[in-house]
Amino acid sequence: MSIHLSFKSYSLPFIAAWQSAHERQWQRAGWLVRIAAAGDCGYGDAAPLPAAGTEAPAATVSRLHHWQQRVGQLSAVADDLTAIYAALAELAAAVPSAAPAADCAVETALLDLCAKLRGWPLRGWLSAQAVEIQCIPVNAALGAVSKQTAAAVTASAALGFRVFKLKVGIAPLADELRWLHTVAAALPSDGQLRLDANQAWDVDTAQQAIRALQQADLPIESLEEPLAQPTDAALVALQQQCDFALALDESLARRDWWTAPLTVPVRRVVLKPSALGGLRPTLALAEAALAGGVEVVVTSVLESAAGIWATAQVAAAIIAEQSVLNQTVMPRTLAQGLATSDWLARDLGAAPLVRAGYLHLNDAPGSGFVPHPT
Ligand SMILES: O=C(O)CCC(=O)c1ccccc1C(=O)O
Ligand SMILES: [Mg+2]
Known part of the structure; x- marks a missing residue:
């Protein structure tokens, strides 16, 4: 068995311009992160918005590549659950992260997956x-x-x-x-x-x-x-x-x-x-x-x-x-x-x-x- 992390970019139009003192935007862009393991999968949203205190999108992608590689390495040497817990521990140790939106997405996908495997709602x-x-x-x-x-x-x-x-x-x-x-x-x-x-x-x-x-x-x-x-x-x-x-x-x-x-x-x-x-x-x-x-x-x-x-x-x-x-x-x-x-x-x-x-x-x-x- 192994763990596989993939991510796919999305761009979703707003119904009207979203405006704040920081910005004016017509669409929301990010990446849907999917982590598959142990016969199930979890999802997370990497939705950077620098005005809200996240990293810029380029940093989100490079961080997602990092986690993709890291999850692969962890799952090569351990069973799926052990590797998932190890990844969650690495995410926790990375706080405060320079790429919080990417880390949030990967953590969310792992927690979603864990909760599904256990049959619990995530909360x-x-x-x-x-x-x-x-x-x-x-x-x-x-x-x-x-x-x-x-x-x-x-x-x-x-x-x-x-x-x-x-x-x-x-x-x-x-x-x-x-x-x-x-x-x-x-x-x-x-x-x-x-x-x-x-x-x-x-x-x-x-x-x-x-x-x-x-x-x-x-x-x-x-x-x-x-x-x-x-x-x-x-x-x-x-x-x-x-x-x-x-x-x-x-x-x-x-x-x-x-x-x-x-x-x-x-x-x-x-x-x-x-x-x-x-x-x-x-x-x-x-x-x-x-x-x-x-x-x-x-x-x-x-x-x-x-x-x-x-x-x-x-x-x-x-x-x-x-x-x-x-x-x-x-x-x-x-x-x-x-x-x-x-x-x-x-x-x-x-x-x-x-x-x-x-x-x-x-x-x-x-x-x-x-x-x-x-
Ligand atoms: O809080 C809400 O109801 C909407 C969310 C919101 O205002 C928001 C949305 C995107 C980025 C920043 C902010 C903000 O609260 O400043
Ligand atoms: Mg606010």
């Missing part, structure tokens, strides 16, 4: 309590605030979403504040806005934005990455001015998570497995954050269904650990940023179902991803 492999978690609250990913209409927000609310995420920091602040008022007026009474500035603002602009949002009493749930220069001192000061949570996202990749004790200058972290090198590093970081009283939200990097299934599995594991860890401190589960599959005009397989503001997992062995026949 059960990550955390025993997680098997019970079937439904994950998710936010609507609406895109740039400039592109919103009251009708679009009403339609999204009718689908059952209660947290509506908007990209800001793209147009002048005064314009965006005006648009935010229009969106807020269309929200259901229990609706909230999650904003993401993707590091667009200097300290002055961020302060001005926060002051305006609070004075207008807009229902802001959180604000991701307000600062171009996210120093601890500036973030601590900004968080003190805010009634809502500030969150770190893409700037996390540049912090020293792995050797120093975890300190976070804001109330929340946004975790993306593709930027962190895999599902297990994401879970480890989430556990450290939760233990320190920091809120955790898992989000996609607009990856294909192969990635979304796996990212949802680790989100379920984190939610399970969270309810065990501190039921009283965090009674409500935050909406996770996993409802992004509708941005893709086509996909590599069926994405998890999103209904009434919840993403639904099932009990199928592995991640739940099944590729469309090609």
